[in-house]
Amino acid sequence: MLEIKNVNVSVNQQAILRGIDLSIGKGEVHAIMGPNGSGKSTLANVLAGKPDYTLDSGEILFEGATLNELEPEQRAVLGLFLGFQYPVEIPGVNNLYFLRSAYNSLQKARAASELDALDFIQLVKEKMKTLDMSEKYLKRGVNEGFSGGEKKRNEILQMLVLEPKLAVLDETDSGLDIDALQVIAKGVNLMRAPERSIILVTHYQRLLNYIEPDYVHVLINGKIVKSGGKELALELEEKGYGWLA
Amino acid sequence: MMKKQNQVIEDAINLKYKHGFVTDIDSDILPPGLNEEVVRFISQKKNEPEFMLEWRLKAYRHWLTMTEVSWAHLKIEPIDYQKISYYAAPKGDANALKSLDDVDPKLLETYEKLGIPLHERARLAGVAVDAVFDSVSVATTFKDKLHKVGVIFCSISEAIQKYPDLIQQYLGSVVPYKDNFFATLNSAVFSDGSFVYIPKGVRCPLELSTYFRINAANTGQFERTLIIADEGSYVSYLEGCTAPMRDQNQLHAAVVELVALKDAKIKYSTVQNWYPGDENGQGGIYNFVTKRGACRGDHSKISWTQIETGSAITWKYPSVILQGDNSVGEFYSVALTNHYQQADTGTKMIHLGKNTSSTIISKGIAAGHGQNSYRGLVKVGPAAENARNYSQCDSLLLSDSCGAHTFPYLEVKNNSAQVEHEATTSKIGDEQLFYCRSRGLTEEDAVSMIVNGFCKQVFKELPMEFAVEAQKLMEVSLEGAVG
Numbered sequence: 001m002l003e004i005k006n007v008n009v010s011v012n013q014q015a016i017l018r019g020i021d022l023s024i025g026k027g028e029v030h031a032i033m034g035p036n037g038s039g040k041s042t043l044a045n046v047l048a049g050k051p052d053y054t055l056d057s058g059e060i061l062f063e064g065a066t067l068n069e070l071e072p073e074q075r076a077v078l079g080l081f082l083g084f085q086y087p088v089e090i091p092g093v094n095n096l097y098f099l100r101s102a103y104n105s106l107q108k109a110r111a112a113s114e115l116d117a118l119d120f121i122q123l124v125k126e127k128m129k130t131l132d133m134s135e136k137y138l139k140r141g142v143n144e145g146f147s148g149g150e151k152k153r154n155e156i157l158q159m160l161v162l163e164p165k166l167a168v169l170d171e172t173d174s175g176l177d178i179d180a181l182q183v184i185a186k187g188v189n190l191m192r193a194p195e196r197s198i199i200l201v202t203h204y205q206r207l208l209n210y211i212e213p214d215y216v217h218v219l220i221n222g223k224i225v226k227s228g229g230k231e232l233a234l235e236l237e238e239k240g241y242g243w244l245a
Numbered sequence: 246m247m248k249k250q251n252q253v254i255e256d257a258i259n260l261k262y263k264h265g266f267v268t269d270i271d272s273d274i275l276p277p278g279l280n281e282e283v284v285r286f287i288s289q290k291k292n293e294p295e296f297m298l299e300w301r302l303k304a305y306r307h308w309l310t311m312t313e314v315s316w317a318h319l320k321i322e323p324i325d326y327q328k329i330s331y332y333a334a335p336k337g338d339a340n341a342l343k344s345l346d347d348v349d350p351k352l353l354e355t356y357e358k359l360g361i362p363l364h365e366r367a368r369l370a371g372v373a374v375d376a377v378f379d380s381v382s383v384a385t386t387f388k389d390k391l392h393k394v395g396v397i398f399c400s401i402s403e404a405i406q407k408y409p410d411l412i413q414q415y416l417g418s419v420v421p422y423k424d425n426f427f428a429t430l431n432s433a434v435f436s437d438g439s440f441v442y443i444p445k446g447v448r449c450p451l452e453l454s455t456y457f458r459i460n461a462a463n464t465g466q467f468e469r470t471l472i473i474a475d476e477g478s479y480v481s482y483l484e485g486c487t488a489p490m491r492d493q494n495q496l497h498a499a500v501v502e503l504v505a506l507k508d509a510k511i512k513y514s515t516v517q518n519w520y521p522g523d524e525n526g527q528g529g530i531y532n533f534v535t536k537r538g539a540c541r542g543d544h545s546k547i548s549w550t551q552i553e554t555g556s557a558i559t560w561k562y563p564s565v566i567l568q569g570d571n572s573v574g575e576f577y578s579v580a581l582t583n584h585y586q587q588a589d590t591g592t593k594m595i596h597l598g599k600n601t602s603s604t605i606i607s608k609g610i611a612a613g614h615g616q617n618s619y620r621g622l623v624k625v626g627p628a629a630e631n632a633r634n635y636s637q638c639d640s641l642l643l644s645d646s647c648g649a650h651t652f653p654y655l656e657v658k659n660n661s662a663q664v665e666h667e668a669t670t671s672k673i674g675d676e677q678l679f680y681c682r683s684r685g686l687t688e689e690d691a692v693s694m695i696v697n698g699f700c701k702q703v704f705k706e707l708p709m710e711f712a713v714e715a716q717k718l719m720e721v722s723l724e725g726a727v728g
Contacts, residue, residue, distance in 0.1 A: 048683045051675065076685035084683075088676045092698030101694065102684035109685065141698065158684065 001026050001166055001197045002047075007058035009039075009046050016042045018222040020058070024166070027194040031208055031233060032201045034219035035241045040201045041085055043219070044170040047199075048082035049075050062166070076102075077109040079165030083155040083172050085201075090142040095154070098142045099124065099161055106162065127160040131187050148175035156187040167191060168199045173207035185210030205237040220245055275332040281305060283331050284433050290332065291402045291436075294409055304422040304432035311426045317560055317589040318618040318650055322494065324531065329496060331434045331467070396449050396480075397442040401469050404440035411442060415473055419502040419539045419566070427498040427533040427560075431467045435500070438468035443478035443509070452708050454483045470501040474509035476542065481512040483711055494522075494557060498533045507542025507569065512550070514707050515563075516715055519555035526585030526614075529557025536563035540572035540598075548575035549592065550706045552715045554722045557586060562620065564593035567601035567629075574603040577703040579715075581722055582615025582647070591621035591652075596632040596662070605636040608700050611647035618650040625662040632662040640670040641699050643692075693720045 002024040009017040016039045024030055034040050046053050047060065049072040060067040062078055070078075090098065104114040115123065121138075128135060131153050143151050152172055159167050169188065173181055188198065188211050200213060208216075208230065216232040217224050218241070225244050226232065275286065284305045288298040313324075391398050397408065405412050422432040439455045455470070474480055497519065505511050513536075522529025532555075538547035549563035559582075565574030576592035594603035609617040617640065625632045640649030651668050673695060681691035697704070697716055704712050 048679075050679055071688075072679060072682035073685050073687055076683055082683050084680065088674060088680045090677055090681070090695060090698055092701035093694055098681075098684075098694070101690070102681075102686055105687070105690065106685040162684070 001028075001063060002199075003059075003061040005059045005061070007046070007060060008056040009042060010054050010056055011042065011052065015056070016222055017046070020219075020222075020224060022217065022224065024197050024199065026197060027192075028215065029192065029198045029200065029211065029213045031213040031216045031230075032199060032219055033203070033205075033216060033233065033236060036203070038219045039222040040203075040219050041170055044082060044085075044168045044199070044201050047075075047168050048072055048080060073105075073109075076162075076164075077106055081159055081162055081164030081167045083152075083159060083167065083169035085171040085174065087143050087146075087151040087155055089144045089146075091144050093142050094138075095140055095142050096121065096124065096138040099158060102158070103161060124157075124161060127157055130160070130190060131157055132183055133157060149177065149180040152176060152184060153180070153187075156184055159191065160187060163191075165195070166197045166199070168201065170201045171203060172200070173202055173204065181207065182210060205233045208233045218244055275330050277328050277330045279326055279329070279331060279434070287332050287434060287436060291405070293402075293405055296409070296413060297405055300417065300422065301433050304429050305434075307423050308426070308429040308433055311429060313426050317620070318616065318652070319558055319560065319587050319589050321531070321558060324494075324496060326430075332436055390450065394447050394450060395444040396447060397440065398453055399440055401435075401438040401440045401471060404471070408440075408442070411473065412440075412471075415502070415504055416469075416471055417502075419504060419537050420500050420535050425535060428500050428535040431469060431498050431500045431535070435467045435469040438470045438499070439472075440470070441472040441480060441482065443472075443474045443480045445475045446477040447475075448478065449480040452481050452483060454485070466495075466497050466499070468499045470499070471504075472502070472511060472513070473504045474506065474511050474545075476506045477508040478506075479510045479512075481514070481708060483514040483516070483708060485516045485518070485711075485714075494529060494531050495520075496531050496533070497556075499535070501534070501536040501563075503536075503538030503547055505538065505540050505542065505545035505547050505572075508544045509542065510546040510548075511538060512548045513538070513563070514711060515549075515551040515553070516707075516711060516718065517551065517553045517555050517559070518718060520557075521555050521586050522557040522584065524584050524613075526557070529586070530555065532556035532559045532561065534559075534561035536561060537566065537593075538564070538574070539566045540569050540574060540601075542572070543569040543598070544571045545569050546573040546575075548573075548577070548706070550575075550577040550703065551579070551590075552703070552707070552718065553578070553580040553588060553590060554718055556588075559586075559588040559590055561590050562592055564595065565603065566595045566597065567603065567632075568597045569601075570598040571600045572598055573601070575706075576603075576605045576607070576621075577706045578607045578619075579610070579700045579703045579719075580608070580617055580619075581610045581612070581719065582617045583612040583722060585614050587616045589618045589620055591619045593622040593624070594634060596623075596625040596629040596634070599628070599630040600632075601629055602633040603635075605634070605638070606702050607636075607638045608703055609638070609640040609649050610643065610696060610699070611640070611649050612643035613647060614644075615647045616650075617648065618652060620652040620654075622654040622656070623664055623666075624656040625659050625664070627658045629659050630661050632659065632664075634662075634664045636664075636666045638666075638668045639699070640668075641696065642670065642672045643696075 004020050004022040007017055007020040032040055049070060055068055067075055100120045107114045133153055143154060172184060213230050216228055216230060218226040284301050288301055420428050422429055441453060443449050472482060503511050519530035519532055540547055547565045553559050563576060567574050574594050580588045580590050582588050592605055605621055607619045609619055611617040619638045623634045638651050642649055649670055653666055657664060677695055678691050682688060696719055704715055707715055
């Protein structure tokens, strides 16, 4: 699904990622863990094609094709999704309208059929039920005045509707209480499928109690210093990151 | 990646002005220059009664003593008023036009290009269109339907001849001929415009609409609009404006007066897309407009909504004088400046009656080298018990070389007044753009979505069919205009 080969990234001429190698197979769930400032979010953003993040060297292959020069919207069309750590507010833009525009924009680029307003709202309402989300969120501006937890739920809703091949979830668990965390985990687990891969970027092991990863990687100072199975997360919980630095 | 993004922006900003064609018909044009003879010529050409000529001459003589104002945040090349022609009419006897069939086919073609097919549009949209081409009103539709309920909707020239009493009573009663440099000039030389009278208790069955168009080169357009809503009546009026591309600047100095009597409501919406000049600031319309409404009666209401995307220079402050007790004034504005466009626009809310209230929502968007200023006055007189005002002025910047400015003025002479003012300035966020694009939206779609969201509070005040038009206009003016 995804091959990251010796990727070096700098932001504002400061090197953040230094030689990342990572291979994600179809249907796999990978957790990327690490202390603050280790480059986890940078990795997530680079995958989504954030402008100003310069790929100094290396290559990112998605289903065998390079992503290096692709714009964010082109990556989305291929099936990549980034769940934001801090979803932005877009005042005045109706949440439902935004989601339908995104959905239809992707469908159009894939030469697939677009959904009209009525069919689309059916689809969204169905997905919202699984997330215990009130339909009132559809009428509000995108993330406008949403609490931290509501924003994260909205991200997961977008993921459920857009059905990406690869979902990169950046600190989706941060700022959530335990109930919200369970709902989010339920949404993510629903997305698990043989043809879909998920990357969980997280600080804490807590999320992994609910979403069991196939692999865990530890990112420190822009490098993957250790990889292992789900038991590695428990080890980190116990020992912290200090012993790996 | 940044560079690429800027290129997209450059390309989008350079989108060509869509309405830049010139209609090739013979015009009846007065040679450039302004003197008393010109004023007499215009009045005579229009068969005006003596009182109109006298009023025009008073205005002209007063204008000679005036100088242009300089307080606005605008850089303006000096205007030579002797180089402007003050009258241009399509050839043929304009008064002989009885129906659309009599109209020059080329004129109709022009309207088609503007997207106003008179026959269809009027019927489908249920809109009566009084089309003003240069200085003469050439066609008015739906007159019959309006006539049945007693609504008068005609050119102001016609009104001056047919309804001199209403004209004498109301013309200049809201914007006196001495009001300001441009209004005074307009009073002297106005050539045409629209007149609306809604009788007592009548809710006008149609949205009334006027499209103005400046066609002949080097002519100023000075139109004059007067709307009177008698007791308990309601009218919604929309004007749309476009003009062809010219290298040189053209002057447009209009005056609009609204009078709302007891319990009457007037909703006045403008979509202004005069030619803004090219990407280097060459050409474009100088738009100096005086718009003012008087809420004369108790419980009357006047609401201005404006979408200003055109003109090289925009100078206008649609205002409301709240004389009647419990009267309401509203001002909803979106002003967009791109390239080297400049806008100094806002409103004046003058509270005189008791329990009067006003709302001001202003959205300024600046791109390229555009300069966008909000200027607004809220004045509460000593007798205006319990006056309320809420003002919100938001600015959105789309480039590093544009500017947004806010100049709120407040004069409160009654302690019971409650006046609130909120202002924000923000730059269109890279984070917002990235967020939208990561969901599959193109950069152009993302910008237009964010800007439309920013303008939503104002767009929702427009009549339905024009809200869609306004959104499209924003898209054309803005696609990718970020940097």
